[in-house]
Structures are given as C-alpha cells and as structure tokens.
Amino acid sequence: MAKSFFGTDGVRGPVGSEPITPKTIVHLGWALGSVIKKHYGKGSVLVGKDTRVSGYLLESAMEAGLSSAGMDVVMLGPLPTPAIAYLTQTARANAGVVISASHNPYSDNGIKFFSANGSKISDQIQTEIEQLMDVPIEVVASEDLGKAFRMDDAVGRYVEFCKGTIPRRMNFRGLKVALDCANGAAYQSAPAVFHELGAEIEVINNKPNGYNINEQCGSTHIAGLQKLVLDAECDIGIAFDGDADRVMMVDRQGNVVDGDQLLFVLADSLHKQGRLKGGVVGTQMSNFGMQKALESRGIPFVRAKVGDRYVMQELHTRDWALGGESSGHIICLDKTTTGDGLVSALQVVTQMTFMQKPLHELASQMQMYPQTMINVRLKPGSSAADVLARAEVQASVNEKEAQLQGRGRILLRASGTEPLIRVMVEGDDEAEVASCCQHIAAVVEKQV
Incomplete structure (x- = not known):
C-alpha cells in the first residue's frame, strides 16, 4: 500500500x-x-x-x-x-x-x-x-x-488536566467568555473548564446531533461568535474546530484574532517575562507581519512546512516550546505533547490576566500583512503535484513575484487533508495581493 x-x-x-x-x-x-x-x-x-x-x-x-x-x-x-x-x-x-x-x-x-x-x-x-x-x-x-x-470519567480527567496548565491560584472571575464549540468534541470540556475557573460563559453550538459538526460554526465559520461577543458584551470569544485541536479568538471589539496573532501574543508576553524557551516555529503560511514583529523583539523565528507534524519536528530539533499555524493549531510543548485548542486558549487568557490587558491591545502589537488565499478544488484523478509543476502555473507565479518586487511572497501547495490546491499571496498592498492571487488561481483552475 x-x-x-x-x-x-x-x-x-x-x-x-x-x-x-x-x-x-x-x-x-x-x-x-x-x-x-x-x-x-x-x-x-x-x-x-x-x-x-x-x-x-x-x-x-x-x-x-x-x-x-x-x-x-x-x-x-x-x-x-x-x-x-x-x-x-x-x-x-x-x-x-x-x-x-x-x-x-x-x-x-x-x-x-x-x-x-x-x-x-x-x-x-x-x-x-x-x-x-x-x-x-x-x-x-x-x-x-x-x-x-x-x-x-474521561471528560473529567481532561478538564482537570486543562485547568492544571495555568498557575494554580489563577482564576478568571470577572471575565465574560463566549465559547463556540463547533458542535464538536469540545462541547462538554470547554464550557466545564471555563466555568470551573470562574469565568461567566456564553456558549453556542454545543448541541451535536451527528450532522451539525462544523456546520457554519466553530473556528472555520466565526461570524456567529463575533455576533455573540458583541451582543453579550463579552471580553473574549473562543472558537474551536470539530476535534478541538485548533482555536481562533474574537476580541471584545468583534475582531477575529487568528493563529498567527495568538502565537505572537503568547511569544511576546512570555518573552517580556523571560519565560519563552528559545523562539517560535511557524509555517510557510504564517503571516509575514508575525515574522517582522518577532524579529524586532529579538525573538528567533523559523518556518516549517505546513502541518503540525512538521512544526513539531522543528520544535523538537531546536528544543523550543512554542509553534503553530495560522489556522489556530498552536503547540505549547511546555504544557502538552500536541496541538490543543483548549490548552492554547487558556494560555492566551492567562497572559491577558497576567498582563492586565485586553486581547485587542496585546494583538495590536503585531501588524498583519494583507494575505489572500484561494482554494482550487482538484477533480477526481487530478494530481496536485502535476498541476503545480506545469509551465503555465510556474510562469504565472514568476510573473507576479516580479510584480511584487520583494514586497510580498507567493505560496502554492497541496492541502494535506482535502483535494485542494491552496494559492496564497501576501504583501504590503491589499488590492495588489488580491489581484495577484486571483490571477494565479485562475491559471491553476484552468490547468485542473
């Protein structure tokens, strides 16, 4: 096989x-x-x-x-x-x-x-x-x-473990937290953890029926959580994916805070406290703004291939503790052995509590570069490697890289979980980035 x-x-x-x-x-x-x-x-x-x-x-x-x-x-x-x-x-x-x-x-x-x-x-x-x-x-x-x-008692054991990843005497009393459980695997554990830590919670999408997992909810469809945060005047919103190894957040102003920003918040806060072990591992998809912000603080940063396996390999090789992906798959090796959405969320809220600052203020220290990604679906029998190697695709990439003149970057890759080719363009001009991405995606789609 x-x-x-x-x-x-x-x-x-x-x-x-x-x-x-x-x-x-x-x-x-x-x-x-x-x-x-x-x-x-x-x-x-x-x-x-x-x-x-x-x-x-x-x-x-x-x-x-x-x-x-x-x-x-x-x-x-x-x-x-x-x-x-x-x-x-x-x-x-x-x-x-x-x-x-x-x-x-x-x-x-x-x-x-x-x-x-x-x-x-x-x-x-x-x-x-x-x-x-x-x-x-x-x-x-x-x-x-x-x-x-x-x-x-599996859920209870895990809840106690999650609570144990933050300082023993810390609690979240006075904090109002909105949770979107994606009708997925965190529907019991996430509300239990934040409730037991003293937070006032508002919960949506915690009634799975076998068919509604990830359905217009969770970390991949975050509009519902944004509305809840604003309507209920929450301090923070937290969204998980179906198996809860990823997390995305919403600040009190209703803005989405993605995995790159969360990774920066953790790295920056821990660095200021002298508790960051080594540097940060991102991926080929990590926002260039995170790299610039970390480097300006003297925090080492390297990129791995997309996929938590590769981030993990880089962390072990360098003996670092913190890494992750834009999608919200964050790894805190000083707390657990794998990417954990709930544990990662707890670390971010802990830093908010420790620094006595709201999420939007902590995240605003990093300037996000405009980034556009278009997914091109492969037809049955199509090979992503074959499509990406074609001369027409390579020519379109070369053309747009020359146009960006070092002010951005272009990445084409096959998805590791779906039959897709992901086309990503990043740069300092949002309109130009979107135009370049649309052009390359159209060429790829024609080849597919």
Whole structure:
C-alpha cells in the first residue's frame, strides 16, 4: 500500500469510499494492534472520537480490529483529539486512536494515531502498519482476543488536566467568555473548564446531533461568535474546530484574532517575562507581519512546512516550546505533547490576566500583512503535484513575484487533508495581493 495511505495527521477520506470504510478500519485496527503488540507486548489502546454520526460505526470497526489482534480496547467516547493524546499517557496505554476529520464536513471521517507518550506515531510504526494493510487479517486464538472497556470519567480527567496548565491560584472571575464549540468534541470540556475557573460563559453550538459538526460554526465559520461577543458584551470569544485541536479568538471589539496573532501574543508576553524557551516555529503560511514583529523583539523565528507534524519536528530539533499555524493549531510543548485548542486558549487568557490587558491591545502589537488565499478544488484523478509543476502555473507565479518586487511572497501547495490546491499571496498592498492571487488561481483552475 502506498505511503500516502496516511496523511500528515492520519488516514482521511469520506465514509463509503477508499480508504475509509468499515472493512478498512477493521483491517487498520488489526494492523495497528499487531504492530503495537510486536513492539510493546499485549496491552491497551484508547479509542476516542468526535461527534460525527459515522463515529459510531467506525469506533466499533476499530474495536473489532484491535481485539482481533489481541489488544484490549478502552472506549472514551466524544473527546477532543488532544485529550486522547493526554489520556494515552496517563492511562499507560500502548497507543491512542482518534476517529475524526477535524474541521471537515460531517460526511468525512478519518483516523489519527498517538504513541504511548502522547505524540504522533513514529514513521517506523506507520510504515509497518501500512505494510500489514496488504496482508490478510490473522485473528488470534479465542483465549487471546482483546477485551473492551469504557472510561466513564474521561471528560473529567481532561478538564482537570486543562485547568492544571495555568498557575494554580489563577482564576478568571470577572471575565465574560463566549465559547463556540463547533458542535464538536469540545462541547462538554470547554464550557466545564471555563466555568470551573470562574469565568461567566456564553456558549453556542454545543448541541451535536451527528450532522451539525462544523456546520457554519466553530473556528472555520466565526461570524456567529463575533455576533455573540458583541451582543453579550463579552471580553473574549473562543472558537474551536470539530476535534478541538485548533482555536481562533474574537476580541471584545468583534475582531477575529487568528493563529498567527495568538502565537505572537503568547511569544511576546512570555518573552517580556523571560519565560519563552528559545523562539517560535511557524509555517510557510504564517503571516509575514508575525515574522517582522518577532524579529524586532529579538525573538528567533523559523518556518516549517505546513502541518503540525512538521512544526513539531522543528520544535523538537531546536528544543523550543512554542509553534503553530495560522489556522489556530498552536503547540505549547511546555504544557502538552500536541496541538490543543483548549490548552492554547487558556494560555492566551492567562497572559491577558497576567498582563492586565485586553486581547485587542496585546494583538495590536503585531501588524498583519494583507494575505489572500484561494482554494482550487482538484477533480477526481487530478494530481496536485502535476498541476503545480506545469509551465503555465510556474510562469504565472514568476510573473507576479516580479510584480511584487520583494514586497510580498507567493505560496502554492497541496492541502494535506482535502483535494485542494491552496494559492496564497501576501504583501504590503491589499488590492495588489488580491489581484495577484486571483490571477494565479485562475491559471491553476484552468490547468485542473
């Protein structure tokens, strides 16, 4: 099976088509269980999910596959992706599985794997799993089959962990917080955390029905949260995506504060306190304004390829603690092992409390450069690499780079989670940036 069976953060695809089908998930569970048992012996694997209706089907299939390999299974139910990473460590499990398609529509689903230490599985383990996907399932003897259990207090354990990532004596009394849970995995934990920390909360999109996850809500559709913040006169608004590993915010004036700005707020505040470990890792999509603002403060900044796996690799290589993406996937390695929307939100509110300044004032210290991105959808059978390599596309990029004359930058890349080519242009002139992006996107779309 091709290496591309795994995306940058798991197996993805619509239910009912390759690679995500119940049959595939049973096989995948068996392959994971077999590899984990070979390396670490018989033990347990935690399985969590978001709120998609297909999660009921796929968690049963995953349980069957793991059991057939002789691994015990602990079912967690709906829970944020980073919560599964955390609980995999604390429950001393051999691995963790998340059934989620993140910010995608309810009709999509996918799989993410975590190792025993709460990080993404290694390339070696991933390769061995892929190899077993081409091998017929061999069910262990009846006496060796795995058993299934349920962790009834999973949400409570995660809530306590999140609260523990801020100073023990700190509370958010006097703060009015609006929460948009995207009808997703944070619908229980996010309100509980902020309520228990003393904040007055206003909550929307916390009633999942299996079909409304990410539907005109959450971090990818933030207008509803902006309205709530203004109407309810909140101090801050916080929006998560479907599996709650991303966060976007709204300040009290109703302005959206994206992942780059949140990353800057954290880095700038921690740097002023002398508590920033090393520098900051962004991505190829990070706003040029963040780079300039960090550099002006003497804070080192590097760009990784798009994807939390690559940000994480760069952080580990440099022994830094803070990195993230414009989409709101922020990694605080001094607090947890993976990107966590709720933990990241708590760190930002902590800095607001510590600095005694509202979010808009902290974020205004960074000047955002105008940035336009257009997604061009690939047709079935189209190759993003082939389209991007075509002479017409390269010529359009060269033409617009010459026009910008070093006052901006252009980036074309394939999405890691959807059949899209993302065209991004950034520069100091908003109208010029939009025009350049539209021109290049039109060329790409013609080639598609």
